[in-house]
Amino acid sequence: DAMVIQNPRYQVTQFGKPVTLSCSQTLNHNVMYWYQQKSSQAPKLLFHYYDKDFNNEADTPDNFQSRRPNTSFCFLDIRSPGLGDAAMYLCATSRDPVGGQEKLFFGSGTQLSVL
Amino acid sequence: AQSVTQPDIHITVSEGASLELRCNYSYGATPYLFWYVQSPGQGLQLLLKYFSGDTLVQGIKGFEAEFKRSQSSFNLRKPSVHWSDAAEYFCAVGARNNDMRFGAGTRLTVKP
Numbered sequence: 001d002a003m004v005i006q007n008p009r010y011q012v013t014q015f016g017k018p019v020t021l022s023c024s025q026t027l028n029h030n031v032m033y034w035y036q037q038k039s040s041q042a043p044k045l046l047f048h049y050y051d052k053d054f055n056n057e058a059d060t061p062d063n064f065q066s067r068r069p070n071t072s073f074c075f076l077d078i079r080s081p082g083l084g085d086a087a088m089y090l091c092a093t094s095r096d097p098v099g100g101q102e103k104l105f106f107g108s109g110t111q112l113s114v115l
Numbered sequence: 116a117q118s119v120t121q122p123d124i125h126i127t128v129s130e131g132a133s134l135e136l137r138c139n140y141s142y143g144a145t146p147y148l149f150w151y152v153q154s155p156g157q158g159l160q161l162l163l164k165y166f167s168g169d170t171l172v173q174g175i176k177g178f179e180a181e182f183k184r185s186q187s188s189f190n191l192r193k194p195s196v197h198w199s200d201a202a203e204y205f206c207a208v209g210a211r212n213n214d215m216r217f218g219a220g221t222r223l224t225v226k227p
Contacts, residue, residue, distance in 0.1 A: 004158070006158075040124075040219075040220070040222075041219060041220070042119075042205065042216075042217035042218055042219045042220060043159070043205070043217050044217075045215070090158055090159070092158075092159075102209075103149065103161045103164060104151075104159070104161070104215065106151075106158030106159040106160070107158050108156070108157050108158045109156070109157065109158050111156070
């Protein structure tokens, strides 16, 4: 009964080669988030969608883009991956925006390696 | 902006021993506090949360946490640790600006 599904589980790409990570949800939640988590660090919010409204964090590099074609799916596009982009990428959802009280539902993540 | 500090990067306890993981937060208003657990190679799962009311909150898997406003703390506890509790634990604080900040995490190792 997976509720937030991320594919693939592991992704290997080459330096500078565009890569797309996908996330789908069966919860019908309004908000979808992408977090980057490097080894032994806290998850860092990259951006989120509230319905179709895109909200980018101020320090998210331009190299990272996102698409949400419908309620269920959200994609993370890395246009030109660098070695420093190797990380676990976590997708999360919430029913409403995290105005403090909403909890997040996480997928299992995609571990990205850049060669 | 809100922030979270988890002073302990790594903690080792023996199975059956009690556990306390520390979390300190910084936020100008009443915080919304969370503890999440992450098993290796997995996403994060919510253990418990505090919004208001009783300062001692119960969570899943036998965990509890106590909110202490005077100390700006929200420490996680468990009276008797099981081997399956070995994981990374993240404290997080939510705010009305639609932002949730995570601490750097505490890795728990459980010795047989």
